[in-house]
Amino acid sequence: MEIKIFRRHSAHCPDKADRYASRCGCPLWGEFNWTGSQTTFNGKNLRQGQNRRPLKTRNKAEALRHAAKLENDLDALLEGKPIRQKSMTVEDAVQEWLAFRSKNGLTNTKPKFMGDKLVEWCKKNEVLHLGAITPDQAIKFRMSLPFRTGDSSSLSVHWSVVGGFFNWAVGMGYIPVNPIPSTRQNPQFRIRYEKAEVVPPTKKEVEKVLLTASGRVKLLCELMRWTAMALVDAQKFGMSVEDAQRCGLSKPERRPLLENETLIRGRRTKTNERYRVRISRSLAERLRGLGSPAFPGTESLWRERVKKLFRDAGVKMTPHGFRHYRISEWLAQGFQPSDVSKWVGASEKEIRKTYEHWIQEAEDRLDNLQRQSWIAQGLDENGDAKENQIQ
Numbered sequence: 001m002e003i004k005i006f007r008r009h010s011a012h013c014p015d016k017a018d019r020y021a022s023r024c025g026c027p028l029w030g031e032f033n034w035t036g037s038q039t040t041f042n043g044k045n046l047r048q049g050q051n052r053r054p055l056k057t058r059n060k061a062e063a064l065r066h067a068a069k070l071e072n073d074l075d076a077l078l079e080g081k082p083i084r085q086k087s088m089t090v091e092d093a094v095q096e097w098l099a100f101r102s103k104n105g106l107t108n109t110k111p112k113f114m115g116d117k118l119v120e121w122c123k124k125n126e127v128l129h130l131g132a133i134t135p136d137q138a139i140k141f142r143m144s145l146p147f148r149t150g151d152s153s154s155l156s157v158h159w160s161v162v163g164g165f166f167n168w169a170v171g172m173g174y175i176p177v178n179p180i181p182s183t184r185q186n187p188q189f190r191i192r193y194e195k196a197e198v199v200p201p202t203k204k205e206v207e208k209v210l211l212t213a214s215g216r217v218k219l220l221c222e223l224m225r226w227t228a229m230a231l232v233d234a235q236k237f238g239m240s241v242e243d244a245q246r247c248g249l250s251k252p253e254r255r256p257l258l259e260n261e262t263l264i265r266g267r268r269t270k271t272n273e274r275y276r277v278r279i280s281r282s283l284a285e286r287l288r289g290l291g292s293p294a295f296p297g298t299e300s301l302w303r304e305r306v307k308k309l310f311r312d313a314g315v316k317m318t319p320h321g322f323r324h325y326r327i328s329e330w331l332a333q334g335f336q337p338s339d340v341s342k343w344v345g346a347s348e349k350e351i352r353k354t355y356e357h358w359i360q361e362a363e364d365r366l367d368n369l370q371r372q373s374w375i376a377q378g379l380d381e382n383g384d385a386k387e388n389q390i391q
Helices: 060-080 090-103 109-124 135-144 153-173 203-212 215-227 243-246 279-286 301-311 321-332 337-344 348-354 356-376
Strands: 006-009 027-035 039-041 044-048 049-054 257-259 263-267 273-280
Touching: 006 060, 027 060, 039 060, 039 135, 090 153, 090 356, 109 135, 109 301, 135 153, 203 215, 203 301, 203 321, 215 273, 215 279, 215 321, 273 337, 321 337, 321 356, 337 348, 348 356
Parallel strands: none
Antiparallel strands: 006 027, 027 049, 039 044, 257 263, 263 273
């Protein structure tokens, strides 16, 4: 079905005599001949013969895209195929997506942030409707994002959220395809980065922090140091769901619970992965002595308190450094990555990938112990009898 694009001039337009004027700035419309029976389309009557529809833009390139979509929809309607006839704005789609996620118990921190970014960019670039977003516009939006690349996964993580939004829109029938180019078919659009190797704080740095700390902050740091819990999880220790909700903490149901005096079980706030780890009896008693909740207040409040402690101790590290330190410590002691993964709530694959250097250190230590064992038995360091060695 051919759609002719023309300008619907205002009464005072100097180019009103030319319905195809290219630069007058009047709204662009589409004109087509409908050969099917009379029906409704996008809430308006569609009659046999000549019909006109606004293309909702003054830009010729955008009008061509809108006309192509209109043509596809009309052809599908002629063939009796189901089509989504609602014209959804980007802003309305984002709000509906966030409501959908919330209804299904999903967090909306990054989705809301990225949704707002997309709406802001679309308004600035006069892209009103969701179906008007094209692959080139999607990539231009990505290029406008302020996230670091090269050695950071920030752009990749946030861009995957945008991809999830478009996939949801496709599933809802608001758009026919995801406008983000496939990186399999177009590898040039792949976001490349090399994740920096994890460098845990040293034993001296951790000890210096704990010697400087006092009160509840000290116990929070000790809890992270011995369990490898992230701050967002450790802060919820000893809290009821009601306490966590009152403090405005995310995923209050994913909190660490103390069982059998020294065993802590929980699910990570970030990934919902289970973890199971023990602490010393003395630490458990001191934590219980804080009452419930042990660490009341917002997560950002405690993060700032811990960061202040680092500054006071003269140590450059982050709260997550305790997690890196404890995991690398376990691995260097020779514990299997599969066991460590269950203690900290991470996949064995992720442990091996992130802490590869420390697993090698453990293997080197175990090899050295094996050599010492052979020598203690009167053998050489290769496990052979000394009299069998070639003189």
